[in-house]
Amino acid sequence: MTQSALVPSSLCREAEDKREATRKIGYVARAATVFRVDRLIVYPDPDGAGRWGDGFVETVLRYAATPPYLRKEVWDRRDELECVGVLPPLRVATQTGSGSDDSGSLRQGIVTEVGSDGRVRVNCGMQHPISLAVPGDRTIREGERVTVRISSRRPVRAKIVDQPPPGYQVDRANLDAALSRPDAGVRIAASRHGQSLTTERLGRLVGTIASAGDMTVAFGAPERGLPAILGVEPGAVDPCTVDELAAAVDAAERNDETVTGSGSDGPRFDLWLNTVPNQGSEVVRTEEAMFATLGPLTLTE
CATH class of the missing domain: 3.40.1280.10 (SPOUT methyltransferase, trefoil knot domain)
Structure with a gap:
C-alpha cells in the first residue's frame, strides 16, 4: 500500500x-x-x-x-x-528482515566515488565509506543516493538494493x-x-x-x-x-x-x-x- x-x-x-x-x-x-x-x-x-x-x-x-x-x-x-x-x-524505524539471505536493515547512502571495476564507495553512516558492487542493470553516478541493505557490521556485509529507503x-x-x-x-x-x-x-x-x-x-x-x-x-x-x-x-x-x-x-x-x-x-x-x-x-x- x-x-x-x-x-x-x-x-x-x-x-x-x-x-x-x-x-x-x-x-x-x-x-x-x-x-x-x-x-x-x-x-x-x-x-x-x-x-x-x-x-x-x-x-x-x-x-x-x-x-x-x-x-x-x-x-x-x-x-x-x-x-x-x-x-x-x-527516528525513522529501519526496515528489517529475517530468515533469508536478504535479511538486514535498509539505510540511505551517498556515492562518494565511482571506480572502474564495477564498484562504488558509499557513505552510509558506517565508520568509513564502504566499497560495494554496482548491480548489473544499474548505472550509478557520484553523489547519487542509494539504498543499502546491511546484513552484518563485523565483518561488513552489505549490498545496494533497488528499494526505497526508510521514511x-x-x-x-x-x-x-x-x-x-x-x-x-x-x-x-x-x-x-x-x-x-x-x-x-x-x-x-x-x-x-x-x-x-x-x-x-x-x-x-x-x-x-x-x-x-x-x-x-x-x-x-x-x-x-x-x-x-x-x-x-x-x-x-x-x-x-x-x-x-x-x-x-x-x-x-x-x-x-x-x-x-x-x-x-x-x-x-x-x-x-x-x-x-x-x-x-x-x-x-
Whole structure:
C-alpha cells in the first residue's frame, strides 16, 4: 500500500519567523514519519504563499528526511536551512528482515566515488565509506543516493538494493498531477467542510482504503483550507459519502478499474472528510490536521 500526503507550499504562511516556520515543517515531517507516509508532495499555492519563498517548505522537508549521518555530505549552507536545529528528530524505524539471505536493515547512502571495476564507495553512516558492487542493470553516478541493505557490521556485509529507503520521499507537483498518479488510490480532501468522520463510518472507510490498496490525503493551510486554495465555495465540494465511496471502490474492483472522483471541485477527490468534526479552535493547523487524519485512516481492520 502506498500512502501519499499533499501539503501546500503555504503551510507556514502564519509563522512569524523562520524558526517557527521550520519547527512547523518539522511537525509535518514527524506526522509523515509516524504514520509511515511513503510520499510527501508539496503542491503550489501562490496566492497564499506569504513571506516564505516558493521552495522553502520542500527544502526543509527534504533536509528533515535526510539521515543525520548524510546531512553534511548532501546539504551545503542554505538560507532555508538556517534554523534546522529546531527540527524534531524523526527516528525513522529501519526496515528489517529475517530468515533469508536478504535479511538486514535498509539505510540511505551517498556515492562518494565511482571506480572502474564495477564498484562504488558509499557513505552510509558506517565508520568509513564502504566499497560495494554496482548491480548489473544499474548505472550509478557520484553523489547519487542509494539504498543499502546491511546484513552484518563485523565483518561488513552489505549490498545496494533497488528499494526505497526508510521514511518518506519528497516530491513537488500540482494537485491535478498528484491526484492523477497511478498509485493515488482513494483520494481524500481533509476539510472541515467535508463529511464528518464517525466511529460508524471509520470501519467502512478503513476497509474501503484497504480494498483500493493506496491512499492520498490532501491538506490545506492555516486559515486557507482546500476550498479557498481551489477557488471553490465550501458548499460546492464533492458531496460523496463514505458509503458511496465504498460502493464505487467495490464496482471499480469488479471491473478492474481505478476509482474516480466526481463533482465540480477541479482536481478530483473521491471524498471530502472532516476528521475534527467538533474542533474547539477556529483554525486547525496543517500539522495538527495530519495527526488527526492519518491516525484513524491508517488503522487496520
